[in-house]
Amino acid sequence: MRTSRTILLALSLAAASLTLPTAPAQADPAVTVTVNARAGLETVSDAAIGVNHAVWDTHLGSAPVADLMHDAGVQLMRYPGGSYADIYHWRDNTAPGGYVAPDTDFDHFMAGVQRAGARPMVIANYGTGTPQEAADWVRYANVDKHYGVKYWEIGNEIYGNGHYGGAWEADDHADKSPAEYARNVKLFAQAMKAVDPTIKIGVVLTTPGNWPDGIVASGDAGSWNEVVLTIAGPSVDFAILHWYPGGSNGADALSKIAHIGDMTALARKQIDRFAHKDLPISMTEVNTGYGMNTQPGALFAADAYATLIENGVFTIDWWNVHNGITAASTVEGQPDYADFGLLSSGTCLADGTTCEPVLNKPFAPYHALAMTSKFARPGDQLLRAGASDPLVKVHAARRTNGDLAVLLLNQDPAAAKPVTLSYAGYSPAASAQVLSYVNGGAAVTTATGSATSVTLPPYSLTTLILKQSAPVTRPAAPGRPVASAITARDATLTWPASAAGVKYEIHRQNGTISEQWGETTGTSFTIHNLTPGTRYTANVIARDSAGRVSWASPPVAFVTTTPATSTCAVTFTDTSDWGNGYVGSIDITNTGTATIDTWSLAFSWPTAWQQLGSGWNGTWTETAGSVRVTNADFNKVLAPAASANVGLVGNYQGPNVPPALFTLNGQLCTTR
Template sequence: MNENRVGDGNPVILYVYDVKFIEEIPGYVCPEEFWGAFESDAPDLQLHDFATEQDRNWETSTGPKSSGSFEFVEAAPEESEGYSIKISYSLHDWVDIIYNYRDNNSPAEHRDWTNHWGLKFDVYTERAFQPFNVQVNDSGNELWIATAGAEKGWTEVIVAFRDFYKFPHWQPPDAVHTGNFDIENVIALDFKPSGEGTSAQFKVHNVRLTNDREARRAPVPEYVAVNVTGSFDEVVTEQINEGIFGINAALWDGDLLLPETVEYVKAVNHHVLRYPGGLRADDDNWKEVLAAQDWMVDTDQFLEFCRATNTEAMITVNFGSGTVEDAADWVRHHNVENDDNVRYWEVGNELYGDWHPFQTTAEDYGKRTREFIIAMKEVDPTIKVTFVGVLDGEWNRIVLEHVKDVADGINVHHYPQTTGEENDAGLLSSPQTLDDIIPSVRRQLAEWGEPGREYEIWLTEWNSVDFEPGPQTLSIVNGLFVADYLGMLAKHNIEQASYWDIHNDITDQGGDYGYLSRTGAPDGCNVPRPSYWAFKMASHSLGRGSLLNSGTESDYVTSYLTYDNGKKSLMLVNKYPQTRADVTINIPGFEGRGTKQVLTAESGQPGPEKGNFRVRQGTELALPPYSITTITLD
């Protein structure tokens, strides 16, 4: 019985024979072809009106760091009436609001979706945009998901069946894996809020099957009139922390030391560069990399790069495979043996995550990190050292029990979208979620930290999506997100923030985190992406002075007014995808001659269009759709 068993620790040898290319995958149905040719005149079929007891047997499932609930309320669009399900959530991993057709003995017509093209329902939100996902357990209990969202007020939403893809992160143990979205006997429907770190509510009304191809929409206006107001007497942030304009640099970036990279990075006016980059920080030994003198960027080369770009270094020491002694030696190398004066240090990177090869518990991390910090500060008491935290959760409380009297702050990461679930409107609404996220982190430090001790907040990684970025990262949408996010960071004025990153790689999904392209990219090396130009524009417009009160009456046009050592600047972000914003500037004291820069999707590699501009009270200005505009007065 066991003659083919391989002993523990021994390698397994596999033989592959008769490999062939085939024209078709047996049993596979191409969604684009199938749904492109699909025809049906079946009328809409209501699945949920939330009026009966059976139709209220929904369930909640949440991750350990999230909370979610639902209730049924009388609410409907103007032309309708009846009940809606009101979903409330605080999202830090996942929240699911589920209806199980099989368990509720739903009629066959409610489970057979094969005569329809998609799902249709109405959503109400008070946010500028509410992103969410629709998830379905198909006939074989395979889990499928599609991205959706709704604008402020009531919105009719249609989610086409062709837009569902197999959920990549988990599948039920009893799922029958056919690779096809089998909907002749659907098991469950699930509404999943999106947007890490957000807390919100939205309502869903009148869920039905439909053959409509387009949701009802108000006509898209060619332009909207927007009034921009502000006051130099109302200070939001007295002194913008220069640390918020940081970025990540990686030891595996073979293009980092190129002269063109130096010039591009220097031109942005960053303040801090974080090294050695992501999960590799807990894998590579800095001494071995320094001794190897190979293609990797060692710690001394990184410091040279910092000097060449007029930036300071932030270093993440190796918690995963490293030792306390290695970390202390790293501080000694730069701050005692050499006069590098590296002030900013972190202990490890994302050790809480199941994607991390050295994942550990909060208890273990807290105990060991205390040892790291004490040893590092014995070498140089002037350095600042932060611990790995999460946006919200018990991890922070447990770690702080061990390090609250020795740590200088917390470092957290924020990627508002989950891979495969990118949504342009959802991403563009995410910078404003910092209004909830940053105060929440501050409350946790105040509640669980040492009384009277001031802790810094370092947001040492941020970008649009957590893994496997898609084409959105290369688009103007990511650029708008970057500029708006930096404006919000200036508002909340945490001590450090580091964008991810200078260079990365084109993924199989067609995206790239890097704001500059790397060697091997289709467009060549060191080609600036829209995110680069947006970062540079925001860095120079926001400056390092004061952020003043300004605003518009539109959720889709944001404004940031600053005063920096005599320089007055205004940054405007138009998040309307197809609508021009005709703004009128009514800011007392914001008058004179200066320069205007405008970044649009058409700007391309040369970057924003530049020109002279004069501002008077009541000056009118047209902001193109999806654009960033900065005005800096002489």
């Protein structure tokens, strides 16, 4: 071994004496970002950026906290705080069985709300309260004190009252079923609206893909959402979801944002089906499970808020303003305290080994909320945007004055990302205001940069605020289209007129690309040659005689059906659900005129977080999300009108979207 080392050393020295050509440095390829101003998403409400306040927080309503909320652009504050809401009595500021800090009563809360320039959301005590107590609170708030509290929730996470096994929520009602909750919600709403008919009442729902959504308990007519919406839907004004997706590391936690589109779509489907009305969706509690006080939490917060707004959620409320240290670790070089609060509570671990920073020092997610409030302001319309690198997340917002804001999140903890930006339907001025929050940063910084290129530091949040290159006169945007007469291949869109003498262009959103389906001088258009079982999102744009185009209408989303007639039909049923898995039953029917001898049924999971666990009555296989079951010996022959049943165990770790398309021996079936 000594001889080998000597030879290697000699060779190294000899090589060092030579003059060798220098290889050119390898620059990281630029990430391409596309912003499509013709692909409009939802509009930012005046309550979008929200937080939670709890009555056990000694600093609730204090001037320093209120000023910090104001500086972060917080628009809504929720009170009196999660599960405490179901033991809290507002008249005497008590919560039997829990701790209530001094000076956290309703008036102190409202003083902080008003100082912050925000609006309140109040949770009426369902668990240990009464409709009369809630109605008296409305009277005090809006008649006696003229606080103008618009949003009122009926209880917190009432499905956690033990009915499904988990019991963390107080509920003194002998009957803890969803039907009993729904019946009482109607009584609460009636009593509260008798005092102030202008208030909006929220009803607690389970979040699709999160326990106990989809579970049907013994004696119930359906799942929590089905029963609650069927009974209470006509009496309420908005739906309440909570979301704590967890995550074992930064990448895992940030990946959960991909659940939001399906999560909100499934919630709306349940609302439409069982309430038969449009209920706006609120997300009144949200937080991450990893890096709560450090950059993963900040990246999660900004991405979650923007994505939820894009999907039409009207308020997103971070849990919590203060919460307290529970563990100590180092995350990407920064101290993390596993504290769900936006601000430091200044507390220490019980053993005294680790303490948080000084009271009210903002954690990283606070700066993310400050960034998000500057990116998306009330009245802004979010736009479709995307990046060529999956570690760069992009959101865009078109402001009412014609400015554009682009939020860029670099989820790579190690590498900077050079970015080039292009814009469809928008011509920016050359320079941009650049807001940045980096890993370990003390605040959001502001600089001047380019509208078409920027380098994103590792694990960073960046917002570009752009001006139009020149003033542009535009016709008014059309109103939101409505889809009707939807079949497997066709759909008709109808929309309110924007102005006289304009033509309308109908655009499909296909990623960041707009595909024009056609144009018309009327306010209705039928699209043909669509793909069965497919979700489409479209906008309408007005164009005047001078060729000037409007901003995009609000979007419309619809799903085409499967063929009305086919030689096969499939019925897929979730027969028993336990929150992250279920038993599925599939009935396969021969609707043709010829006997089928030997068959193979195929379908694909709609999401990446769904998997086949096991199956029976056939031979099951799964490859890259595509599932196939072939007949067993006893069910291989299907005469006309005959059926075979197969079953499976399906597993999921997010919203459980049912398969839409089934083929039998290659033939697309009718899904019943």
